[in-house]
Amino acid sequence: MDKQSLFVQVANLEERIGELYVELGTLKQKIQDLIEENLRLQRENERFKEESLEGKTPLEPRSAQENLLRIYREGFHICNVKYGSLRTEGECLFCLSFIQKT
Numbered sequence: 001m002d003k004q005s006l007f008v009q010v011a012n013l014e015e016r017i018g019e020l021y022v023e024l025g026t027l028k029q030k031i032q033d034l035i036e037e038n039l040r041l042q043r044e045n046e047r048f049k050e051e052s053l054e055g056k057t058p059l060e061p062r063s064a065q066e067n068l069l070r071i072y073r074e075g076f077h078i079c080n081v082k083y084g085s086l087r088t089e090g091e092c093l094f095c096l097s098f099i100q101k102t
């Protein structure tokens with residue numbers, strides 16, 4: 001095996017490791033984001049539970065439409081196609097038409 005091709009192989013490997021390292025960093029950031037999102041939802045859930053235990057019904061003062069709109073603005077689908085999942089593709093026409101109907 002000639003030295004030249006060994007050097008090329010090592011250089012290619014180095015490049016791939018570099019790319020994997022960047023990908024790893026991106027994945028770590030995504031995990032971090034998901035953990036934070038999860039914590040936020042847990043806290044919100046706790047708050048709702050506490051409020052309903054205290055006999056308050058936090059959802060009542062708002063109309064159903066306001067609640068749906070709020071959930072939608074927070075980045076979740078409210079349409080029956082993808083209800084409850086994160087909106088990753090921007091505005092959702094199904095959600096928007098659903099808001100208008102209610």
Ligand SMILES: [Zn+2]
Binds near residue numbers: 077079082095
């Ligand atoms: Zn939707």
